[in-house]
Amino acid sequence: KNLGNLCLRSGDIEGAQEYYHRAFRLQPESESLLVNLGTLEIQRGDFKLAIQRFQTALTVQPTCAKAHVGIAMCHRELGDTELAWGNVEQALDIDSSLGTALQLCVAWAMSDGREAAAVERLQAHLQKNPTDDQSTYFLAALFYRAGKLQDAWFETQKLFWINPTHAGLPQLMSDLGAGRAA
Numbered sequence: 001k002n003l004g005n006l007c008l009r010s011g012d013i014e015g016a017q018e019y020y021h022r023a024f025r026l027q028p029e030s031e032s033l034l035v036n037l038g039t040l041e042i043q044r045g046d047f048k049l050a051i052q053r054f055q056t057a058l059t060v061q062p063t064c065a066k067a068h069v070g071i072a073m074c075h076r077e078l079g080d081t082e083l084a085w086g087n088v089e090q091a092l093d094i095d096s097s098l099g100t101a102l103q104l105c106v107a108w109a110m111s112d113g114r115e116a117a118a119v120e121r122l123q124a125h126l127q128k129n130p131t132d133d134q135s136t137y138f139l140a141a142l143f144y145r146a147g148k149l150q151d152a153w154f155e156t157q158k159l160f161w162i163n164p165t166h167a168g169l170p171q172l173m174s175d176l177g178a179g180r181a182a
Contacts, residue, residue: 001019001020001023001030001032001033001036003015003019004016004017004018004019004020004023004036004040005036007019008036008039008040008043013040013043013044016036016040016043017040020033020036020037020040024037029060030060031057031058031060031061031064031067032057032066034053034054034056034057034060034067035053035054035057035064035066035067035070037053038050038051038053038054038057038067038070039070041053042070042073042074042077047074047077047078048074048078050070050074051070051071051074051075053070054067054068054070054071054074055067055071063094064094065090065091065092065094065095065098065101066091066098066100068087068088068090068091068094068101069087069088069091069098069100069101069104071083071087072084072085072086072087072088072091072101072104073104075087076104076108081108081112084108085108085112085114085117088101088104088105088108089117092105092121092124096121096124096125096128097125097128097129102121102122102125102135102138105117105118105121105122106118106122106138106142109142110142110145115142115145115146118138118142119139119142119143119146122135122138122139122142123139126139131162132162133159133162133163133166134166136155136158136159136162137155137159137166137168137169137172139155140152140155140156140158140159140172141168141172143155144172144175144176149176152172152176153176156169156172156173156176159172
């Protein structure tokens with residue numbers, strides 16, 4: 001499985017498939033292998049087969065948050081934003097700190113006008129992980145975008161204390177300075 005992961009990261013889809021199938025023959029009930037096979041199908045662009053792989057992973061392990069994320073990405077690619085959102089929400093219900101699910105939630109919220117949903121999920125995550133600089137940055141940016149400048153400024157100050165060298169911090173501070181002056 002690990003060799004398959006290495007192959008997939010380096011862009012060798014055929015090599016990844018070969019190693020995943022070898023591992024799958026040894027452990028056909030492994031939800032993590034099924035998730036990897038689903039990810040492989042996403043790389044190939046076969047979203048329907050990827051969904052089948054992820055759904056099989058959920059049959060093996062109903063609380064597999066990564067399988068829900070995979071299904072969400074596939075449905076988004078297939079144009080079904082409601083199913084995509086539903087699966088991202090389900091993934092975050094299972095694991096409120098799953099990085100990929102949080103990133104998708106923020107990105108989709110900004111493009112779909114669902115910022116409040118992302119704010120709620122980020123706040124839940126930051127309750128458990130208060131030093132997550134990237135999530136703090138996203139939360140500050142979402143507050144700024146919503147015109148909640150005081151909340152945005154508070155989160156920006158937190159970000160400064162957590163990671164004063166965060167790449168997005170200077171722009172966020174500049175935007176907030178301009179917003180306060182307006």
